[in-house]
Amino acid sequence: MKSNKPKYKQIIDAAVIVIAENGYHQAQVSKIAKQAGVADGTIYLYFKNKEDILISLFQEKMGSFIEKIRKGITGKETAAEKLLVMVESHFNILSEDHNMAVVTQLELRQSNKELRLKINDVLKGYFQLVDEILHFGMETGEFDPNLDIRVSRQMIFGTVDEIVTTWIMNEEKFDLVALAPSVHQLLIKAVSI
Amino acid sequence: MKSNKPKYKQIIDAAVIVIAENGYHQAQVSKIAKQAGVADGTIYLYFKNKEDILISLFQEKMGSFIEKIRKGITGKETAAEKLLVMVESHFNILSEDHNMAVVTQLELRQSNKELRLKINDVLKGYFQLVDEILHFGMETGEFDPNLDIRVSRQMIFGTVDEIVTTWIMNEEKFDLVALAPSVHQLLIKAVSI
Amino acid sequence: MKSNKPKYKQIIDAAVIVIAENGYHQAQVSKIAKQAGVADGTIYLYFKNKEDILISLFQEKMGSFIEKIRKGITGKETAAEKLLVMVESHFNILSEDHNMAVVTQLELRQSNKELRLKINDVLKGYFQLVDEILHFGMETGEFDPNLDIRVSRQMIFGTVDEIVTTWIMNEEKFDLVALAPSVHQLLIKAVSI
Amino acid sequence: MKSNKPKYKQIIDAAVIVIAENGYHQAQVSKIAKQAGVADGTIYLYFKNKEDILISLFQEKMGSFIEKIRKGITGKETAAEKLLVMVESHFNILSEDHNMAVVTQLELRQSNKELRLKINDVLKGYFQLVDEILHFGMETGEFDPNLDIRVSRQMIFGTVDEIVTTWIMNEEKFDLVALAPSVHQLLIKAVSI
DNA sequence: GATGAATGAGGGTTCATTCAT
DNA sequence: TATGAATGAACCCTCATTCAT
Incomplete structure (x- = not known):
């Protein structure tokens, strides 16, 4: 076979x-x-070599990860909805793929600085997504027009990432997806007027 | 000598x-x-072994790190002030000790899962500090009484940590301490009523 | 094409x-x-395998190498003349084919013992040529009738081979062919009465 | 023990x-x-690494090899005697140390170009010895004052080296040392007036 | 307490050769 | 004949830890 x-x-x-x-x-x-x-x-x-496997792995998986999230938020009308879908999707995708979650959240972060820099390049696609949502919200008037985009984005990514990491370090003992609404609520309050 | x-x-x-x-x-x-x-x-x-050096290092340094922050927030009267001092101190201490910042933010995170679990134990002291501020704010009525403490704490730590990491990955090219107020403002809005 | x-x-x-x-x-x-x-x-x-390429290479090239030299010495009347032509041809042919010179003098000698034994078999054709010249010279009375043929042949081949190798190791910076007369003179003195 | x-x-x-x-x-x-x-x-x-073992090996062994030969020729009065002692010593030393003979004549020559260049450096000590004998002979009038020193040296080394290599390739079936006189005689005739 | 020479397990990568197409 | 993707054995070197002095 x-x-x-x-x-x-x-x-x-x-x-x-x-x-x-x-x-x-x-x-x-x-x-x-x-x-x-x-x-x-x-x-x-x-x-090319072992490192190349890991970078390719991250690119492939993170690429489709971002793509999925992007698809999810496209139809949504408000920035708040978009953010909710983003958080939910993020949690959902990782919840449904235990291996991927462990690999990207824990294992690949043990790689050397060079590899981590390349991984960071891939993450830029995610950051961009967050930025787009923030800009959109500022335009629609949902978000504070004076937001520091960079800091806001780091808050959003840092929060989501920290929660996922904790979830995995705790052996996925709690329901990650169920946290999405309260996470979303916190983040929305932070960026709203 | x-x-x-x-x-x-x-x-x-x-x-x-x-x-x-x-x-x-x-x-x-x-x-x-x-x-x-x-x-x-x-x-x-x-x-005992190499790992023991690293854990001890983290314990020693993080211990005095937390102690410094705790001292700073003790005198403050409002939860908001305490949170501001915490963020400012966090940024300040790492800004003033480049080596420590690199070691704790980047290098030690390359350690294996086992070591990282022990590092997480040390971090609990920091988490506790955040929790205390949150509880205090909820008692004084500054913060939303229905806050999910755990998620709020993860947001605060995740945000601060992500910003510091970005700062180091960017070779400390921007003024970390100067970001404290806008970071603080975002976080306060998130946890307030 | x-x-x-x-x-x-x-x-x-x-x-x-x-x-x-x-x-x-x-x-x-x-x-x-x-x-x-x-x-x-x-x-x-x-x-049959990689080694077979190398042996075949050596056989083909050395075959035509010996043939060329043999043609050159055929018409010559004295053993001294034959020897001169042999040395001159040897130097000439390798001077005109840089690749061949490098391959046969330097590179193929890095092969293992087994392959080198087979290469030595091919060289026997060259040794025979030298032997013929020596015998001829001994018969004509030009060379010492008590010569140890084997040692004389090894001297002639060893000398010529060492000079070519040195020439290549020095990146062919001197005129190899121009050395033929003085090499010839030395060798002739050695084998003459 | x-x-x-x-x-x-x-x-x-x-x-x-x-x-x-x-x-x-x-x-x-x-x-x-x-x-x-x-x-x-x-x-x-x-x-430092494997190559360093081999270079050191060659340096140590070739160093003492050259030293022994140099000691042997020091007392001799004529250039011819010196040359005889050199050839005899060369054959003797290698005859008495089968392993060394195999390693320096056959095995180390399979090394890559870089290593061989370093080996050549070591050989320069031997070449120098030959040159000294040749100069001495030219001064005493035993050797042709118009000798091309370089070619003569290459002849002497090439001859001795080729004979030793053949001896080893033939599994040392003949008495190498016994060849010294006839080799010496040939070489002396070559460089004499 | 302090030393530092000695230990030895462990893994990414190359390349001659095969064989299904 | 011709192809070229797939195979898998083989080895140098590093470095955390020990222990005789």
Whole structure:
């Protein structure tokens, strides 16, 4: 029985599983290869080196993560609704993919500075999304026109990120998605007039 | 000329310098020993293992960090003032100690999950401080009596932490302390009625 | 536009170029295949394995090398003249083919003992040529009738080979062919009565 | 039972044995360490890397090789005698140390260009010795005053080296030392007037 | 208490060769 | 014939920790 998934995706998915199960520093290339069902050398036909797997992983996953959120907020009419959908989606997506949550929130942050800088580049897409919502809210008059966009964005991302991290560190013992409304309420109050 | 500092502190200070200058993954025990002016083996008379150095480092530094902040907020009369002092102190202390900022915000976060769990234990002292301010504000009627304490605390810590991290990742190119008022204003609006 | 050269020669020529340009240890089969304009697998339709390429290369090139020299000395009347032509030809041929010179003098000598033994087999054709000149000189009375043929041959080959190697190691900065007369003179004195 | 040899020498001697017995490309650091009776890591307390072992090996062995020969020729009165002693010593030393002979004549020549250049540096000490004998002979009138020193030296070294290599490639089946007189005679005739 | 030489486990990556198409 | 994607064995070096002095 052959897998029809192209090997590139196959390897990235394997990496997520292996990192989630073994931790960043115990995610050897050979383990990833075995999980992907390919030979060690095959990895290097699709990725320049181990770091390249991790960056690609983050890009792929975060790319579709952002895309999903963006789709969700597109139809919404008010900035408040958009923000709510963003928080809800963020929590939802990570709730539904335990491995991804562990990998992006905990494991990949153990990487070295160079890799983290590249990861930060990817995160810029998320920051941009937040900025768009903020600008929109300021235009519609929902948000304080004198907001410091940068600080507001850092508050929003910092809050959501901290909550998710805590949730994972607590072994996902509470219902993350259920927190969305109260998180949203706090954030809305902060940026409103 | 021999240092009179007890070797325990000597080694921790050396660790901060070495990690700040070389990064977490390039901070070998032998480098720390050399920086501390002791033999490699001497380290193990004062610390169980390398991880123990890092935890002790975090405990020592975070302990005095929290103490300083606690002192600052003690005299203040309103919860809002306390929160302002907390944010200002937080930014101030890290602004004045570049090495500490780099080590606690960036480098130590590259440690494995186990170590990070222990670091989180130390952070509980900080969380408690935030909780106290929140409770105080709820009692005085400054803050919303229906606040979800945990989420509010995560918002406050997440926001402050994210801003500091961004500041360091940007090579401290902007004035961190100057941001305190607008950060404070956002947070106050979030938790007020 | 396809090359009409049979692929066998095509691959050997590619190997010479790749080895000369990249060195023995950086001359991967895939590089040779790319240089030859064939697929990696095609190599194995014409050669048993990588070693077989190198031996074949040496045989082909050394074969025509010896042939050229043999032609040059055939018409000469005295052993001294023959020896002069041999040295001159040797220097000439390598001077005119930089790649070949590098490959046979430097790169192929990095091969393992087994391959070098096979290379030595090919060199026997050259040794035979020298032996013929020596015998001829001994018969004509030009050379010492009590010569130890084997030692004399090793002197002649060792001398010429050492000079060529030095010339290449010095990046061909001096005129190799111009050395032929003085080399010849030394050798003639050695073997003469 | 502890070895009292300093580990540096211990490791070099082990390297000679391992390379002689297994060949250059099969001489793994772990094998050398095991043969030396030390841990793999210990190697790196005395040598920068694997290449450093090989260069040091060559320097140490070639250094004492040249020293021995130099001592032998010092007392001799004529250039011819000096040359004889040199050839004899060269053959003698290698005859008496099979491993060294294999390592320096065959195995180390498989190293990459960079290492070979460093090996060549060491050989310059030998070349210098030959040059001294040649100059001496030219001064005493034993040798042709118009000798091309460089070519003569290359002849002498090339001849001796080729003979030793052949001897080893033939598994030392003939008596190398016994060849010294006839080799000497040839070389003397070559450089005499 | 203090030293520092010695230990030894562990992993990313290359590349000659194969074989299904 | 020709292809080229896939294979998987093999090795140098680092560094936290120990222990004889």
